[in-house]
Amino acid sequence: MKRSSVILLVLLLAACTKQSLQTTYDKQTSNIESFISTNMGRDATATLVRNEGAYRLNLHDTLDATLHRTDSLDWGGQVALYYGCFIFSGTSLSFTNLVATNSRELAKEAGWKLTDESRYKLDTLTLDKSLLPGLAAGLVGVQPMDEGYILFTGKYGYGGSQKGTIPARSALAYYFWIENISNEN
Numbered sequence: 001m002k003r004s005s006v007i008l009l010v011l012l013l014a015a016c017t018k019q020s021l022q023t024t025y026d027k028q029t030s031n032i033e034s035f036i037s038t039n040m041g042r043d044a045t046a047t048l049v050r051n052e053g054a055y056r057l058n059l060h061d062t063l064d065a066t067l068h069r070t071d072s073l074d075w076g077g078q079v080a081l082y083y084g085c086f087i088f089s090g091t092s093l094s095f096t097n098l099v100a101t102n103s104r105e106l107a108k109e110a111g112w113k114l115t116d117e118s119r120y121k122l123d124t125l126t127l128d129k130s131l132l133p134g135l136a137a138g139l140v141g142v143q144p145m146d147e148g149y150i151l152f153t154g155k156y157g158y159g160g161s162q163k164g165t166i167p168a169r170s171a172l173a174y175y176f177w178i179e180n181i182s183n184e185n
Contacts, residue, residue, distance in 0.1 A: 021169070028153040028171040034091040035151065035173075046148070053156040054138035058148040072141045073127055077183035079139060080124045081176050088151060088171040099165055106175070122179055132157050135174060146178040 036057050040046045045060040073079050084101040086093050095110040104120035114120070125131065127139055134152025154169035162168045 024169060025153045025155050028088070031091045032088065032151045032153070032171065032173075035088075035093075035149075038091070039149070049138075049141060051140055052133070052137035054134045054136075054150055054152045056138045056142070056148060056150050058146055071181055071183070072143050073139055073181045074183045075127055075140065077181055078124055078126050079142060079178060080122050080180040081178050082122060083177070084175040086173045086175070087166055088173040093173055093175070103177075132172070134172065138174070142176075142178050142181065144178055144180050146176070148176060150174040150176060 032055055036048060036055060039057055039059075040048065043059055047058045047060065049056040049058065082101075082103045084103055084106040085099050087097040087099055089097065095106075098106065098110040098112075101107050101110075102120055102123050104114065104117075107114060107120065125139075127136060129136070131139070132152075134156030135150060137156065138150030138152065151171070151173045153171045157170060157172045158166060158168065160168050166172070
């Protein structure tokens with residue numbers, strides 16, 4: 001009888017933990033959607049793409065509307081970009097939550113010491129399973145000169161693992177500027 005009670009207790013605790021985790025991710029999703037709504041309200045030309053747990057908010061107000069951009073990033077392709085990665089807590093971005101960037105300007109705005117200039121250069125990433133699931137899903141379909149945000153819950157980030165200064169289960173937001181893409185393998 002004691003063994004069955006222990007098993008039942010373990011199952012109940014697991015169910016509570018799973019529900020608590022789902023509540024966390026639901027709150028993160030709500031915050032992301034609030035951020036998107038606010039930003040789309042500020043920019044009537046912004047567009048939203050949802051893909052496998054990621055939200056990509058493209059900002060088009062700075063683009064030349066006469067450009068005809070037809071190439072978009074496919075799985076296995078490469079993207080050259082500048083980015084800033086933020087821990088997304090609440091419904092807005094704060095430079096105190098910037099955890100990684102290859103943009104000298106973002107680093108400077110965040111008050112980072114700019115001692116290692118080699119960190120601030122264009123990065124080229126391959127769209128494959130080596131990327132965080134949320135980042136990969138958000139990058140699918142980007143085009144040269146796109147600028148915007150990719151946001152996703154902790155479920156599509158590092159999950160239950162802490163990564164450097166990023167706490168486990170953290171929602172993330174990437175601010176990005178696409179310079180170029182290539183789908184040639």
